[in-house]
Amino acid sequence: MTDTRDAPVLDRAALAAVTVTVLAWASAFVGIRYVGRAYEPGALALGRLAVGTVALGALQLVRGHWVAPNRREWSLLVLCGVAWFSIYNVALNAAEQRVDAGTTSMLVNIGPILIALFAGLLLGEGFPRRLLVGAAIAFAGVIVIGLSTATGDTTDLLGAALCVVAAVTYAIGVLAQKPTLRRLPALQVTFLACAIGTVGCLPFAGGLVRDAAAAPASATVALVYLGLVPTALAFSTWAFALSRMDAGRLGVTTYLVPPITVAMAALLLSEAPPVLALVGGALCLAGVALTRIRPRSRSRGA
Numbered sequence: 671m672t673d674t675r676d677a678p679v680l681d682r683a684a685l686a687a688v689t690v691t692v693l694a695w696a697s698a699f700v701g702i703r704y705v706g707r708a709y710e711p712g713a714l715a716l717g718r719l720a721v722g723t724v725a726l727g728a729l730q731l732v733r734g735h736w737v738a739p740n741r742r743e744w745s746l747l748v749l750c751g752v753a754w755f756s757i758y759n760v761a762l763n764a765a766e767q768r769v770d771a772g773t774t775s776m777l778v779n780i781g782p783i784l785i786a787l788f789a790g791l792l793l794g795e796g797f798p799r800r801l802l803v804g805a806a807i808a809f810a811g812v813i814v815i816g817l818s819t820a821t822g823d824t825t826d827l828l829g830a831a832l833c834v835v836a837a838v839t840y841a842i843g844v845l846a847q848k849p850t851l852r853r854l855p856a857l858q859v860t861f862l863a864c865a866i867g868t869v870g871c872l873p874f875a876g877g878l879v880r881d882a883a884a885a886p887a888s889a890t891v892a893l894v895y896l897g898l899v900p901t902a903l904a905f906s907t908w909a910f911a912l913s914r915m916d917a918g919r920l921g922v923t924t925y926l927v928p929p930i931t932v933a934m935a936a937l938l939l940s941e942a943p944p945v946l947a948l949v950g951g952a953l954c955l956a957g958v959a960l961t962r963i964r965p966r967s968r969s970r971g972a
Contacts, residue, residue, distance in 0.1 A: 684914045687907035688923045694907075696930035698900035699771040700938055702763055705892045708885035711763035712874030714893065717882070719755060719868040721897025726861035726906070737854050739862070746846045747862050754843020755867020760874075761835040768829030772932035772943040776951030777815055777833035779925050782958050783808050784841035792845070800960055808957025814950030848912060856909035864901065925955045 705714055730736075739747060766774050783805050790801065815830060843863075850859050882890060928951055935941050943951065 684911045687911040690907045691904045691911065692923060692926050693930065694900045694904035695924070696775070696927045696934055698896060698904075699766070699775045699927075699931045700934045701892050701896050701900065702766045703771040703774075703935070703939060703941075705889050705896065706763055706767045708889035709763075709881045709893060710874075710877050711760050711767065712871060713878040713881045714763045714896075715756070715759035716868065716871035716874045716878050717893045718896040718901055719759065719864055719871055721894050722901030722905070723861070723865045723868045725898055725902035726857070726864055729902070729906075730857060730861045733855075733857060735855055736858060739850070739854060743850050743854060746850050747859065748866055750843045750846040750850070750859075751863040751866025752870050753839040753846065755863055756870030758836050758839040758843065759867070760871070761832045761839065765829045765832035765836060768826050769833060770941050770943050770947075771935040771939065772928065772941075773815060773947045773951070774829075774833050775928040775931040776943070776947065776954055777812065777830060778837045778840065779928055779958065780808050780812060780834075780954055781837045781840040781844070782924060784837055785844050788841055788845055804957040804960035806957070807960060808954045811950040811953030811955075811957060814953060815947050844912075847909065851909060851913040856913050857906055860902075860905045860909045864905065925958045928955065 702714065709717065762774070762778065765777075769777075783801075786801050787805060812830075812834065847859060847863065885893075932943065932948075
């Protein structure tokens with residue numbers, strides 16, 4: 671009886687956390703596109719992560735609950751921080767200087783398929799037929815988007831390649847983060863990974879100082895927003911949700927990000943992906959959705 675009553679509460683809490691994450695991350699693609707007009711990719715990454723680290727550190731101090739990571743957890747935290755926070759952010763920022771926000775979000779959101787493929791390869795979870803077919807469809811979508819970068823006015827092939835780098839490092843980060851959440855609090859994991867990511871971006875400190883001195887106030891305010899909301903808040907709600915559900919099921923929620931991003935970009939930036947990129951994005955999302963469909967016989971035990 672107790673378990674039955676508790677389950678809906680946990681589901682509602684995880685759903686609320688996922689909703690915040692999806693909306694915040696969709697806004698991040700638009701914000702990065704805007705801030706990237708005044709800040710270089712590395713400087714933007716360092717500024718965003720520094721703000722996020724300070725905010726998360728303050729929350730950690732208020733909460734006061736700390737669990738000392740063991741050696742394996744530290745190694746995973748370093749991998750997550752370097753891959754998902756440092757490399758991902760720099761690659762994403764560089765991509766959005768070449769690719770519109772909507773197209774970027776569609777390419778990056780092949781991440782859930784990469785998570786499943788890496789889990790099959792590294793964790794022995796296997797390669798179900800749906801995964802292989804879905805991956806083929808999604809990567810066909812990537813090729814279509816790649817073709818649009820060769821002909822569209824707002825995209826290019828290097829930008830598309832940087833989006834794929836961001837997707838790969840996102841997948842690596844999620845797989846590294848998940849085991850740490852079995853014992854460590856979600857807020858602590860997010861704070862440490864963000865702090866590690868900030869350290870990884872310190873070589874861009876000089877560029878950040880120069881860009882901040884020359885940037886308009888609106889761009890700097892938007893950079894602070896990126897650090898507070900899509901970083902500190904959204905990564906915390908993501909980690910909270912990840913601690914309550916498996917990485918595959920949570921990863922699929924991120925395919926809601928691209929359509930929200932496209933709508934936000936149209937409204938706030940007056941930009942839209944090329945038609946061919948939209949077709950490719952639809953294929954990517956369809957492939958991701960197919961990989962997340964589970965047979966009824968397995969759904970009860972999942």
